[in-house]
Amino acid sequence: MPQKIPMHCALVTVVLSMLCPAASLATRGDDSLQWVLNSVSAPADRARALLQMAARYREDRPSESLLYINSALGFAQQSKDPLVLHEVHLEQCKVHFRLAAYDDLLQDALKATELSQQIGDAHLIAADLQWLSVAYEQLGQFNSAVDMSKKALVTLKTTGDSSVIGKAILEVMNTLVKAGRYDEVIRHGEEADRFFSAKEDTIGRCQAKVRSAEGLLARGRFADAVPFFHFAVRGMGSAAPPSELARIALGLSEAYCGIGRYDVAQAQLDSAEGYFRSGRMHWRTPRVLVLRSRISEGLGDLAGALAFQRQHAALKDSIMNERIAERMAGLSRMYDVRAKEAENEVLRLRNDEHTAVIANARTQG
Numbered sequence: 001m002p003q004k005i006p007m008h009c010a011l012v013t014v015v016l017s018m019l020c021p022a023a024s025l026a027t028r029g030d031d032s033l034q035w036v037l038n039s040v041s042a043p044a045d046r047a048r049a050l051l052q053m054a055a056r057y058r059e060d061r062p063s064e065s066l067l068y069i070n071s072a073l074g075f076a077q078q079s080k081d082p083l084v085l086h087e088v089h090l091e092q093c094k095v096h097f098r099l100a101a102y103d104d105l106l107q108d109a110l111k112a113t114e115l116s117q118q119i120g121d122a123h124l125i126a127a128d129l130q131w132l133s134v135a136y137e138q139l140g141q142f143n144s145a146v147d148m149s150k151k152a153l154v155t156l157k158t159t160g161d162s163s164v165i166g167k168a169i170l171e172v173m174n175t176l177v178k179a180g181r182y183d184e185v186i187r188h189g190e191e192a193d194r195f196f197s198a199k200e201d202t203i204g205r206c207q208a209k210v211r212s213a214e215g216l217l218a219r220g221r222f223a224d225a226v227p228f229f230h231f232a233v234r235g236m237g238s239a240a241p242p243s244e245l246a247r248i249a250l251g252l253s254e255a256y257c258g259i260g261r262y263d264v265a266q267a268q269l270d271s272a273e274g275y276f277r278s279g280r281m282h283w284r285t286p287r288v289l290v291l292r293s294r295i296s297e298g299l300g301d302l303a304g305a306l307a308f309q310r311q312h313a314a315l316k317d318s319i320m321n322e323r324i325a326e327r328m329a330g331l332s333r334m335y336d337v338r339a340k341e342a343e344n345e346v347l348r349l350r351n352d353e354h355t356a357v358i359a360n361a362r363t364q365g
Helices: 007-019 028-038 043-057 062-079 082-098 102-119 122-138 142-157 162-179 182-198 202-218 222-239 242-258 262-278 286-298 302-364
Strands: none
Touching: 043 062, 043 082, 062 082, 082 102, 082 122, 102 122, 122 142, 122 162, 142 162, 162 182, 162 202, 182 202, 202 222, 202 242, 222 242, 242 262, 242 286, 262 286, 286 302
16 A cells, blocks of 8 residues: 655645756755655754755745745744744745845844744844844834844844954944944944954954944045045955945045045046946946036036936936835735745645545545
């Protein structure tokens, strides 16, 4: 008599058949995952195997990645292991961020935070708080984003792990800049400078100087910001990533523009665009166009200033439309995922009905 397949195995087979029509998985790693899914493994092992599959599809096919995650969630709940459940919600955070589904991201991060607090691991708690900060930031709730980022820093300070504490300090400063709380940026910059100096971490100290300088720029203290940026240039050198060098050059361009040194500001802006191109980053940003317009006006090129201003207005409209389209695409993909989930639920109910009919027939027989 054929061996009866457990219901949860049947469900995984249904999901896999929907996602992987090729039936066989090509690599040895895929074979091992398929073996875990098809063998009589513990629910926690099955959940983690499905999460590995989800991670593979996260960037290119996030909707399919979510289907794997949802199957993993069922096994994680069966395992009753909070650490496995936490891993599932963490993977949900990554995929929902990829889909620009920020409301769902917020819910995932809240669930993950509850679990990490239950587990009692400070590193996990801090990571979940940072995800909450990201979710609030994307939803435009910048003060809440700052609060979560600060809580993550306080949590990490209890670990004594200087490498992650330094990153958390910089993350708080980044969040404060986005929230427009520039006085706090400057205050945190002083704390960061002391911290990185004590650890003899030159790169960290330079990164903190850049963020402090951006706070000074926002307060109109252009001359004060210049030495901070130059300190970072000397400390980082050419080994710094193009994104960081572009950030510094843009800051210097704005600072020199603010003190009327338009020729130097133009040279720094040219350097920034060079760094953007070398890092294969999009350089034609609203900030660059605003600076081009201000510099052109300062150098007496009023026609050029007006042209850059018009380009800036058009680009802002284009970016706004892209963001709306991104959110709509994310919502559409989430709808598709939930429709698939509904189909899976119908299949599960039918399987239950068939199982009941077969059991009844055996009883009568």
